[in-house]
Amino acid sequence: MVTAVVLEAVNEQINNELVSSYTYLAMSAHCSAQNFHGFAKWLRIQSAEEYDHAMKLLDFLINRGGGVRLNAIPEPKVKFKSMQEVFEVALKQEQDVSKRIDALYETAQKEKAFSLMVELQWFLTEQVEEEKQSRDIVAKFQLIKNDAVALLEMDRELGSRGPEKK
Ligand SMILES: [Fe+2]
Numbered sequence: 001m002v003t004a005v006v007l008e009a010v011n012e013q014i015n016n017e018l019v020s021s022y023t024y025l026a027m028s029a030h031c032s033a034q035n036f037h038g039f040a041k042w043l044r045i046q047s048a049e050e051y052d053h054a055m056k057l058l059d060f061l062i063n064r065g066g067g068v069r070l071n072a073i074p075e076p077k078v079k080f081k082s083m084q085e086v087f088e089v090a091l092k093q094e095q096d097v098s099k100r101i102d103a104l105y106e107t108a109q110k111e112k113a114f115s116l117m118v119e120l121q122w123f124l125t126e127q128v129e130e131e132k133q134s135r136d137i138v139a140k141f142q143l144i145k146n147d148a149v150a151l152l153e154m155d156r157e158l159g160s161r162g163p164e165k166k
């Protein structure tokens with residue numbers, strides 16, 4: 001069994017992951033509408049990954065016999081000034097999620113929820129990768145500025161992303 005504090009904290013993180021998934025989906029649709037189908041594909045895959053993160057935590061609660069509670073998902077931001085801004089928002093979101101995972105780990109530690117600590121090891125490693133990924137993309141945008149050719153090349157490059165193996 002998990003304590004009430006742990007239950008509340010994990011349910012909150014399930015919501016955070018679904019909020020991320022929903023935001024990436026909105027970003028993907030925005031990019032599609034702007035004819036950047038490569039960026040759209042990359043973001044759609046990212047959205048699916050965030051959904052998987054939520055399911056990982058949901059399964060954890062189910063396996064521990066805890067009560068899953070699904071909270072409301074707010075409407076995501078859908079207006080962006082540029083492709084660069086889309087990925088800046090993505091980076092900020094990942095940085096925010098990292099902080100939340102750290103806080104969740106701290107809660108797990110305080111509550112002596114050892115199985116959750118093991119589960120969260122994967123998330124801690126994943127966040128390092130996710131932050132790096134979006135930081136690299138933002139850095140490229142800063143480099144290419146408004147160069148149309150470079151922007152199209154980047155769209156093609158990100159569009160070559162395949163779903164990651166688990
Ligand atoms: Fe995530």
Ligand SMILES: [Fe+2]
Nearest residue numbers: 020050094130
């Ligand atoms: Fe993420």
